[in-house]
Amino acid sequence: VSWRTTRISGQQPGTNQQVAVVDLGSNSWRLVVFTYGAGPWWKLTDELYETVRIGAGLASTGRLSDEAMRRGQETLQVFARFCRANRIEPRDVHVVATSAIRDAANGEAFLDQAQRETGLQIEVLDARAEAFFGYVAAVNTTTLDDGVVLDIGGGSMQLTAVRDRRSGPTVSFPLGAVRVTEELLAGDGPAKRKQLARVRSRVEESLEQVDWLAMSGSRLVGIGGAVRNLAAAAQHVDGGVDLGVQGYVITPATLDGLVETLAELPSAERGSVPGIKPGRGDIILASAVVLQTVVAAGGFDGIEATEAGLREGVFLARTLLAESDPLIADVRAAAVRNLAIQYESDLVHVEHVALLSEQMFDSLVSCGLFLPMPGERELLWAAAMLHDVGMAISYDDHHKHSRYLIESAELPGFDPRERALIAQITRYHRKGVPKLGELATVTHADDEALLDRCAVILRLAEHLERGRDQSVSEARLHTNGDGVDLHLKAGGDLTLPRWSVERYGDDEAFERVFHRRLLID
Amino acid sequence: VSWRTTRISGQQPGTNQQVAVVDLGSNSWRLVVFTYGAGPWWKLTDELYETVRIGAGLASTGRLSDEAMRRGQETLQVFARFCRANRIEPRDVHVVATSAIRDAANGEAFLDQAQRETGLQIEVLDARAEAFFGYVAAVNTTTLDDGVVLDIGGGSMQLTAVRDRRSGPTVSFPLGAVRVTEELLAGDGPAKRKQLARVRSRVEESLEQVDWLAMSGSRLVGIGGAVRNLAAAAQHVDGGVDLGVQGYVITPATLDGLVETLAELPSAERGSVPGIKPGRGDIILASAVVLQTVVAAGGFDGIEATEAGLREGVFLARTLLAESDPLIADVRAAAVRNLAIQYESDLVHVEHVALLSEQMFDSLVSCGLFLPMPGERELLWAAAMLHDVGMAISYDDHHKHSRYLIESAELPGFDPRERALIAQITRYHRKGVPKLGELATVTHADDEALLDRCAVILRLAEHLERGRDQSVSEARLHTNGDGVDLHLKAGGDLTLPRWSVERYGDDEAFERVFHRRLLID
Secondary structure, eight states, X not given: OOBOHHXXXXXXXXXXXXXXXXXXXXXXXXXXXXXXXXXXXXXXXXEEEEOOOTTTTHHHHSSOOHHHHHHHHHHHHHHHHHHHHTTOXXXXXXXXXXXXXXXXXXXXXXXXXXXXXXXXXXXXXXXXXXXXXXXXXXXXXXXXXXXXXXXXXXXXXXXXXXXTTEEEEEEEESOOHHHHHHHHOOSSSSOOHHHHHHHHHHHHHHHHXXXXXXXXXXXXXXESHHHHHHHHHHHHHHTOOOOOSTTOEEOHHHHHHHHHHHHHSOGGGGGGSTTSOGGGHHHHHHHHHHHHHHHHHHTOXXXXXXXXXXXXXXXXIIIIBOTTSOOOSOHHHHHHHHHHHHTTOOHHHHHHHHHHHXXXXXXXXXXXXXXXXXXXXXXXXXXXXXXXXXXXXOSTTHHHHHHHHHHHSOOTTSOHHHHHHHHHHHHTSXXXXXXXXXXXXXXXXXXHHHHHHHHHHHHHHHHHTTTSSOOEEEEEEXXXXXXXXXXXEESSOOHHHHHHHHHHSOHHHHHHHHSSEEEEO | OOBOHHHHHTSOTTOOEEEEEEEEOSSOEEEEEEEEETTTEEEEEEEEEEOOOTTTTHHHHSSOOHHHHHHHHHHHHHHHHHHHHTTOOGGGEEEEEOXXXXXXXXXXXXXXXXXXXXXXXXXXXXXXXHHHHHXXXXXXXXXXXXXEEEEEOSSOEEEEEEETTEEEEEEEESOOHHHHHHHHOOSSSSOOHHHHHHHHHHHHHHHHTOTTSTTSOSOEEEESHHHHHHHHHHHHHHTOOOOOSTTOEEOHHHHHHHHHHHHHSOGGGGGGSTTSOGGGHHHHHHHHHHHXXXXXXXXXXXXXXXXXXXXXXXXXXXXXXXXXXXXXXOHHHHHHHHHHHHTTOOHHHHHHHHHHHHHHHHHHHHTTSOOOOTTHHXXXXXXXXXXTGGGGTOSTTHHHHHHHHHHHSOOTTSOHHHHHHHHHHHHTSSSSOOOOGGGGGTSOTTHHHHHHHHHHHHHHHXXXXXXXXXXXXXXXXXXXXXEEEEEEEESSOOHHHHHHHHHHSOHHHHHHHHSSEEEEO
């Protein structure tokens, strides 16, 4: 992994750095602050938002309107003031402008004035660069290896082919939500069938030139506010408990249903569909139809949402990673470590708990005591790494706090089911009979058994490492007649681990789950 | 306030210290770790627990039994090992023994052996010292000025008079839960009326010599596990939402009901009463009857529970405060600051938000726009100080996270109603129409109006301080015809605060709550 370690490790330990990324989109403008530090870890720590609609009217005139430019200037003044107030140095402020400003005949003049008046340096991204940062965001916050990244904004839509995590060919079309709404979906009432058909034809015509789309496999990752809103709406329709849209897959069927629901409503009421933000209601139908057409044309299994977008891409490529090769080697591992570091977990301890958990897991599988579900070992590892994050809140009930913190985190690379399971394994790492409860709405049929197994193994590992001193260097479980022997290798004094396992290791739970008695040798 | 600042400020910033306090009680033994640092802040960060029952059998023989001593030695070995594993230096381990070991004929011999085998230094507290540390815990985690502190353990019960927060006369009686159970409440079945009467007489006889009890006012603060368990049980009976027992008052009527419920059950089933821990079930009735008798004899309004006890008292007196004058000047302020520091809030920012909130609150009261409820201004202050704690989790939804963190904190000095209100004010400091929801079960009739007012004021203050740079140095609200003018004094550039208040300050909410339009001058 190509962390820009020189920059990060050059800091004093404990000091964090901040950068601001400002995204002057065709619909909304947003300033976000990322705080990051050695570890590495990073986190979005502040955000300003304004629906500037700089691209309003552009479709008909080819120019930014005076009214839109006035709103833009005012907003930039506020953003510039915010950076000064928060002592974010100009060199740490990355302002990027996309389609509307790029395409407008008077875009350059607007930027000249804006830069003069605010002192901000503004970079106009060409379509290729815009697509690149979207790709960087997508590939570092999902497990996408091969497929397509779709980025839809107010002005344009980019598609980037991904092969073995590297970016392939890219196309950009003027199919953003504001643009399509103004050109093809005008009118306040319900959308007409003809209007929808015209949007579809426009998209299909554009896609005809994209000969690689249909041979890109089944995965399509979507970024941008429209995708996030539609994913939230899909989650409402599908009916699972809300764990955020990170990794949520909008299926073609649900998307078809959403298009129908939205089209039947007058434009002003589309923002009241659960999941859709009111400020986006009047342009969401355009995005939905464009997405629907791309999914059908490419034969994708659906659209996988990620919370990250252009701004995260700029941050990752420009600040945290090397722009020439901006790939986090293991997205899931990085997400888990990022969270553990943010909550100041004792990394040596949690990594050792993870190691002992994996040793016991592997040895149980070897003796044939159970057949793990796909991905089960990695979920156990993640839960072990994160079991103590709740200690940042309080020692009492820290298992419940860990669940809350994991459910509140995006944990990129994991989907809602996986986040639910990781959260719930940590919830039961100390005591209690594991239950999925309402989380069963996002998990699979056999996941309660997975939860049971992982919680019991993690509980044992935690008590073997009760002194946080790695005094148990290795732990294996082997069948022995009706029982299972716990074999320990000592790296130090075993008084405390033995007491802790005997006192709290919960052999009842072990027997309930694995149908064998736990014998401590 | 007499912080031992020399010791604390001698540290490097960012480095925290740990001490372990071990309490060898007559019923349970517990090791707790406190982590503390400059600020000052402190927090319980680890805990080991064993029901040693070192005092079992003492009532009849006057000696610690061989079996109890064996359990004790084993447990001390584990505790000693834990301290070594966690690199807590011997000078930072405070082990104290109370009634059972103090009173047993062979207590000293037991300790000699224990010290030899474990290397731990054990201090036997006399009844006066035991009462003192209980007093220190109580007076620094409640707002008790005048009244009585009651500390009931397994072996003894201490009462300490408190006048103007200083400790007055102290008495100690062998009325601990294990002792009373063994002597007066033997038997597995439901308790007999005669047995209960005998406990009451024994307590009343003891109290006859306490001539200051009845003239100590109406407040009785209780510490120890029995009080916490009974407070949790009382909360179940009283039916409010569970926000922890810190500051919860067990009323005499609820206590009477609990005694009846417990007495009717066989001893083995008392641990299944909601709120009572199973391991304490067989001795809880004794504590309940003793408390009931003390409340009646002193004419107290009830028993106010605190989570702190002997261990916190030892920590506060020996480590954080000066033992000669171990008083935190303002318990509530210290609790609020402790939490804000733990979650790394920007103190300059939150203190300024608190100041602006108070200025707007005071000016609204001055123009007669509302009459505050008692204590309302302090709740607003606390919410302002804590509004950002949720940022430690994530920027998105940080208002919801702040609520969760405040509800999860003990916040000593505040009762459950006050904690609920502080939490809920922060919950609505950004948007939404404030609602109490299920919290209404612990609040007063007019508290939704209080919440409404404070949330709107805090929202304004937060947006005036959006740049976290104190650019608004003063904010006042004055009636002007049908409206209310917002007068600002500038300490810096007002671009950002004005934009933020106009964009997000929510004048609709202001008008809904104060029935006047908000006018920004």
